[in-house]
Amino acid sequence: MHKDALHGKWEHRDIHNIYGLYVQMATAEGQIQRSGGVERPFVLTRAFFAGSQRYGAVWTGDNAAEWDHLKISIPMCLSLGLVGVSFCGADVGGFFKNPSTELLVRWYQTGAYQPFFRAHAHLDTTRREPWLFGPENTALIREVIRQRYALLPYWYQLFYQAHKTGMPVMRPLWVDYPKDTATFTIDDEFLIGSDLLVHPVTEEGSRGVTAYLPGAEEVWYDVHTFQKHNGAQNLYIPVTLSSIPVFQRGGSIIPRKDRVRRSSTCMENDPYTLYVALSPKKFAEGELYIDDGHSFNYDTKKEFIHRSLTFANNALTSSNLCPDCNFLTSSWIEKVLILGASKPSKVLLKMDGKETPVDFEFDTSMSVLTLRKPGMNAGADWTLKCLMKESFVNIPVGPSYTTALISLRFIPFLRVTLKALKM
């Protein structure tokens, strides 16, 4: 574009894409007006400019069914997130040409962990519906789609954050770890929010990937196996076609809706499962954001739920971040998983001044505590208290040690007595 193509003093090339922004804006505003100002629109655009994030989603345009194009979808969306356009994705499977089965499966796996997730292709390509590649591949694709849908509450709350603060939903590692120079050149791995690290497999025939887990003081839990890994390391992960390396940061709480449904609308009243990943200091925090999912009432009438979840001192508490909001949900908490936990003796749910015991299971090998059906409403104030045995640590002790301990208890008594006796 010539520098002498001018509009007044503005070079055309600086404002060329404003047209795209206006088109998306007009479409979105038209849709809002059509609903009487009530319903949120969804408008997808290929041309955008600074500020387009206010009007809808964008995608990376006509790519091709090639491994390089799969790889590059990550840095493309990371860059866009940094300039405010978070709702970004690429055509899953590639627009032009026909993907191999492996490429299609890997693209579904990568795309499910990117903000805008859509499969799309040129009219003249061969059919590539996900059920056309045999039962194994159908199962792989189904599995990753289920993973995404389970994470929708997390995605949704991150978009609420982006809406309020502009923080990118899908972000490069250095945004959260700016002092860790090892993160500066990474573009095959990214963070979703601060708490989920994703390193999808984007190499054909890959047998393993090396993921960088940032943060010298962090721990990262594999979300599929709950295996704990220390931060600030390059972790080699052997992979198969079903592997999608995803890690949850120790110190975070991510709400998921694990029930399988056909659409997100069907999920509206489903219960949550809280995944509490403990930091090395046995601490974790997260949020829960719920609104009706389609209207502007969250904005005009404060109809939403925004809660802060904190795990500290062996207790998980849900507190209200918006006391003057009013929104009711029938969603409840059906399960709490605490990763990196110790086994409690008892778990109590404290709500409305009452205490009820909660059944639990403890997996010793992975240090995972599962609280079975605490049952509280997702919008309520509650605390789940894990009672640990106050006494000695469970070290097998011999008689001499016990005697020594017992005698130690008597020393102060002895001293007082001796003093009294003026000895």
Place this chain on the structure above:
Amino acid sequence: MTCLHLLLTLVFAVSLGTPVEIQRPRGVPLTKKQFYEESKPFTCLDGSRTIPFDRVNDDYCDCKDGSDEPGTAACPNGSFHCTNAGYRPMFIPSSRINDGICDCCDTTDEYNSGAKCENTCKELGRKEREVLQKMAEITKEGFLLKQQLIEEAKKGQQEKQSKVTDMQENKKQLDEKVEALRTVKETAEQPEKEAKERHLKAWEEQKAAIRLEKDKAKMAETFLELDDNADGFVSVSELQSHAELDPDADGTLTEIEAQGLMGGAEQVDTSTFESVWPKIKDKYHSEVSREEADISCLEPAPVETPPDEVKEPVVDNDSEPYPEDDISEEEDEDDEDEDDYHEDDDKVSAQPTIKTPEKTHEDEEAMPPYDADTQALIDAAQKARDDFEEAEKALREMDDQIRNIEKELSFDFGPDAEFTYLYSQCYELTTSEYIYRLCPFNRVSQKPKYGGSETNLGTWGSWSGPENNKYLLMKYEQGTGCWQGPNRSTTVKLTCGKETVVTSTSEPSRCEYLMEFTTPAVCQEPANIDPSPHDHVEL
């Protein structure tokens, strides 16, 4: 105790005339009821653990196989049974329970979602019975038609078989006849050839004699011309007046050169002139008139050249003024000739001119006709040739016919040859834009309705149905290619119907077509279905 209760309930219910609903946890089919006994702890059906019975359908997934939550959506892999009284019972994935969508016609999958579902089982049952009845009717009639088709096919098969055998007999006879005629032909052609050669030889001799005569006359003429002083002698000086006779092409005819031409003599008379004549006759230009010798050389040669002596007509660039890139050297030499030709004659000759060397430009005489004997031999040979060719043609036709029938017999027309009747038929379907034409065992094509050429959507490949019945699908392949895509192909799906007709055509994938085709040939033997509306309750 429970047994007594159950019995009482049964008796009560039966006396009231209501359908009996056996108590069982929501979503559990009758066949599995025995695993869900209320009074005992429940063991997951995969044996993985045992839980108190109150944890069945308590909206929390305890079993890996989902068997403790058939009636809720808590487990990802559970299975919910809806009774659907009035229609057909069904299993749906438990994940569809209370999701706001009415999946079971008896509404039992949405008991706590606020969704308003209506019980449509009776209606669905009625509709399905109707459809089944219709299908049964069609199957019955179709099957009868199929029997007829099989009968006809059998007959047709036998006819064709015998026809082929007959034809092969005939073919053998024809073969022999052809061989016999071939011998006759060759026998006749031999004397014909000899007679013709004789005739030709005679004619050649005659021509030579005539030529000689002409030459002699010319020679005499030339002598008279050269003899300027008419003294009966041609002298050296008289010869010198014709500079064109210069042997070394230096422009002048010297005395010595002239003498050389005359064989050293000072002068020659008519008889000695005979030895001079051959040396000068080529270059000699007559004083009388400048003959357009060139043109006569370019005139078309006499038409009646014997057929086996046709010279290859050189098609020169007659229509182009100056041949530019001619390959043969011959033509380059003749360039000037051509130029003269065109200067003198504007008319562009359409006929290919025959470039023959100058020797024929003098003889414009035609070969005399054959004498009677030769002609008779020629006629006889020609007749033999005609007979032979006729017989050969008949043989070829017979061969073709046999091949066609054998090809027809080679097709797989089904286990009872029930598809035979489709063989030479074509069936058309007109849509809004195209006319699709299916000619079974042959090809499928598509033609635009409002003019345009036909596109080949595939030629007969094979039966391609599933293993248990391959005669449900036909595959036609290698049709016209698509731009950057596959060659067009069509799959034809056959279903039972009373009529033989194409019911639809679609393109589910780019350049891969699907046709739906009904024919009685795929109707199965109707089973004895009792369309009873009531579910039999097992006790």
